[in-house]
Amino acid sequence: MTYKQRIDNRGFDETRPIEAKVGVIPRADGSAYFKIGNTVAFAAVYGPRNLHPKFLQDPTKGILRCNYNMMPFSSSGERVRPGGSRRSKEISLVTVKALLPVLDLQEYPNSVVDVFIELPQTEAGSRCAGICAASMALADAGLLMKDLVAAVSVGRVDDKIVVDLDYNEESYPGVPVADIPIAMMPSSGKVTLLQMDGEVTKEMLMEALEKGKKALMDIYEVQRKALKEKYHGVDE
Amino acid sequence: MMHAQLRSHIIRLLNTDMRLDGRKLTEYRQPITVEYGAIRTAEGSARVKIGETEVLVGIKVEIGEPYPDNPDEGTIIVGAELLPLSNPDFELGPPSIQAVELARVVDRGIRESKAVNFKKLCIKAGEKVWLILIDICPMNDAGNLFDAASLAALAALKDARFPAVENDKIDYKKKTDQKLPLERYPLAITVCKIGDKFIVDPDTEEEKAIDARLTVASTEDGHLCALQKGEDFPLTINEISQMIDIGMEKAKELRKFL
Numbered sequence: 135m136t137y138k139q140r141i142d143n144r145g146f147d148e149t150r151p152i153e154a155k156v157g158v159i160p161r162a163d164g165s166a167y168f169k170i171g172n173t174v175a176f177a178a179v180y181g182p183r184n185l186h187p188k189f190l191q192d193p194t195k196g197i198l199r200c201n202y203n204m205m206p207f208s209s210s211g212e213r214v215r216p217g218g219s220r221r222s223k224e225i226s227l228v229t230v231k232a233l234l235p236v237l238d239l240q241e242y243p244n245s246v247v248d249v250f251i252e253l254p255q256t257e258a259g260s261r262c263a264g265i266c267a268a269s270m271a272l273a274d275a276g277l278l279m280k281d282l283v284a285a286v287s288v289g290r291v292d293d294k295i296v297v298d299l300d301y302n303e304e305s306y307p308g309v310p311v312a313d314i315p316i317a318m319m320p321s322s323g324k325v326t327l328l329q330m331d332g333e334v335t336k337e338m339l340m341e342a343l344e345k346g347k348k349a350l351m352d353i354y355e356v357q358r359k360a361l362k363e364k365y366h367g368v369d370e
Numbered sequence: 371m372m373h374a375q376l377r378s379h380i381i382r383l384l385n386t387d388m389r390l391d392g393r394k395l396t397e398y399r400q401p402i403t404v405e406y407g408a409i410r411t412a413e414g415s416a417r418v419k420i421g422e423t424e425v426l427v428g429i430k431v432e433i434g435e436p437y438p439d440n441p442d443e444g445t446i447i448v449g450a451e452l453l454p455l456s457n458p459d460f461e462l463g464p465p466s467i468q469a470v471e472l473a474r475v476v477d478r479g480i481r482e483s484k485a486v487n488f489k490k491l492c493i494k495a496g497e498k499v500w501l502i503l504i505d506i507c508p509m510n511d512a513g514n515l516f517d518a519a520s521l522a523a524l525a526a527l528k529d530a531r532f533p534a535v536e537n538d539k540i541d542y543k544k545k546t547d548q549k550l551p552l553e554r555y556p557l558a559i560t561v562c563k564i565g566d567k568f569i570v571d572p573d574t575e576e577e578k579a580i581d582a583r584l585t586v587a588s589t590e591d592g593h594l595c596a597l598q599k600g601e602d603f604p605l606t607i608n609e610i611s612q613m614i615d616i617g618m619e620k621a622k623e624l625r626k627f628l
Contacts, residue, residue: 159510160422161457161574172410176509178455201462206449206505207412207428210542213503216451217464250455254426254507255411 137292137309141302149286149298149349154266154360156274164275166360168267170286171300172257177267179275182245196242200229200249202264208256210301225261232265232317232327233272236281247277258301259287265317265327270357274364283326284353285317288346290334295341297349314339316346320354323347377579381565390575396616398571399423402627404521406529413545414530418522420571422512424456427522429504429530433540436492436499444491444499448477450506450519457511472515473506475558475598476523479587480504483556483595486527490551498538502530502550513573516585520558521624527552528628555628556595557621558587561613563605568613570620584610586617590625594618 140146150171159165162178169175185191202225204214229251239247249271251264262285269283289299292309304313312332318325325343334342380390387395399421409415412428436443450473454460465473480486491500504526506519527550534544562569563582572580581603587596594614599605605613 159455161510161512162455176455180454180458183458201454203453205426205428205507206503207409207415207430210411212432212542213430213505216449216505248454250453252453252455252507252509254428255409257411 137294137296137306140296142300146294146296147345147348149352150300152353152356154270154356156270156360156364162271162275164271164273164277166267166270166274168263168270170259170263170298172255173259173263174253174255175260175263175267176252176254177264177271178250179247179271179277180250181247182239182242183248185244185246191244193243194240196239196245196247198230198234198237198239198247198249200226200233200251200268202226202229202251202253202261204253204256204260208253210257225264228327228329229261229265229268232285233268233283235324235326236269236279236283236319237272238278238280241278247272258299258304259315261285262287262315262317266353266357270361273361281319281321282354282357283317284320284350284357285315285327286346286349286353287313287315288342288349289313290332290338290342295338295345297345312338314342314346316343316350318347318350320351376575380576380579381567384564384567384569389569391573395567395569396620398620398624399573402624404525404627406525412526413533414526414528414550416522416525416529418518418525420514420518421573422510423514423518424509425515425518425522426507426509427504427519427526428507429502429526431530431532431540432501432503433493433498433535433538434501436496440488441496442492443488444501445488446477446480446486446502446504448473448480448504448506448523450476452511453508456508460511471598471600472519475516475585475587475596476504476506476520478596478598479520479556479558480523480527483554483587483589483593485524485552485554485556485589487551487553500532502527511574513577514560514571516558516560517571517624520587521627524555524557525628554589554591555625556587556589557624558585558596559617559620559624560585561616563603563609563613568616570616584613584617586614586621588618588621592618
């Protein structure tokens with residue numbers, strides 16, 4: 135048996151519906167909202183600002199800190215205990231690595247740029263949604279950037295490569311499944327985040343990366359449009 | 371830390387019945403909005419905005435054991451986290467003392483008014499009861515989180531529906547149309563004293579200038595159900611009386627947004 139039709143009738147290369155907006159948190163220096171399917175991410179950027187304690191400071195450049203957090207009511211199962219888990223710590227770490235390549239923090243020695251990612255509602259793909267929101271929030275904060283970062287999860291369900299796995303596909307019973315979150319700088323096509331869990335052949339992985347790249351170009355367009363939207367009505 | 375000049379400017383304005391943003395002393399920011407069911411993964415939720423202040427409250431329900439001294443009652447558990455996403459002064463880490471105070475003040479308003487009928491949360495006396503887990507998440511703190519959180523918590527309780535139960539286990543994917551046993555509508559209003567004047571709904575600047583505050587929770591039938599005095603300055607009995615009057619009056623006004 136093969137996986138012939140996606141559970142929600144999407145095409146195999148098709149993401150769930152996406153919404154994006156910037157400037158959603160007035161108190162932050164930059165902020166964004168990114169929704170893909172039923173997964174919702176908010177990101178707020180504070181900084182560059184003074185970094186305490188002092189021993190963390192780097193006199194040659196500013197540093198980037200990210201914190202990924204699921205709100206207590208964001209899972210369709212039991213309440214998520216607040217305070218961070220091993221999983222959320224790891225996601226925070228790979229999010230920093232996914233975003234750093236587009237930033238130039240040379241101009242901000244001894245400073246920090248803080249990115250707080252909050253997930254009020256999740257249904258698969260939350261780290262990628264968080265990265266999409268974070269990169270938009272950094273741009274909204276007016277930081278010098280080489281590019282945006284777009285992210286999506288590509289997966290394998292049985293013999294098919296599918297873009298933007300949803301919860302039912304992540305846990306599809308009885309067939310081999312793999313989940314491959316990818317983040318990319320769209321202009322250069324370089325990969326800034328790659329993780330995988332599950333089972334794939336190298337050929338399948340290469341196909342996943344190619345399909346992911348296509349989907350990421352579409353996500354990039356949504357991100358750009360949201361950033362431009364904020365200045366709608368302002369003369370170019 | 372408050373800039374002394376800004377504080378004296380705020381007080382000078384208040385003495386002419388004006389505020390920094392042009393509001394009257396006991397006027398809330400506008401618009402005030404309540405959005406029900408903002409979160410699909412929660413059993414109940416609400417997003418409340420008062421001016422630029424935005425608070426999200428979500429409710430999860432679980433089945434647990436009752437307390438030994440109340441074997442036939444379920445309970446509520448209120449949590450709050452001052453998310454660093456919502457205010458540049460908030461930091462990561464375990465709940466701060468401010469977060470604990472916020473959660474406990476909202477908790478007491480609901481608990482002491484008997485808004486939720488705990489007896490109706492009993493499934494099997496001494497063994498199984500419903501636990502109602504209410505979590506407060508500020509999205510943008512532009513002042514007055516207390517009143518926004520109290521309004522959002524009540525709205526989320528109103529929105530909540532029990533999930534289906536099969537063989538004593540919750541099926542979170544299946545919501546029923548059964549509402550929580552919500553029997554009263556307690557709302558907390560925080561009245562703040564700056565200099566000799568009383569105001570409600572302080573913004574970020576005004577919050578730094580507050581000498582004393584009194585959070586007054588009352589129900590729609592005019593009963594007080596919780597009080598909390600905060601900040602460093604004392605209050606006279608006469609002042610407390612005036613602040614309670616303002617608090618109860620404003621609760622009526624805010625209740626209309628539910």
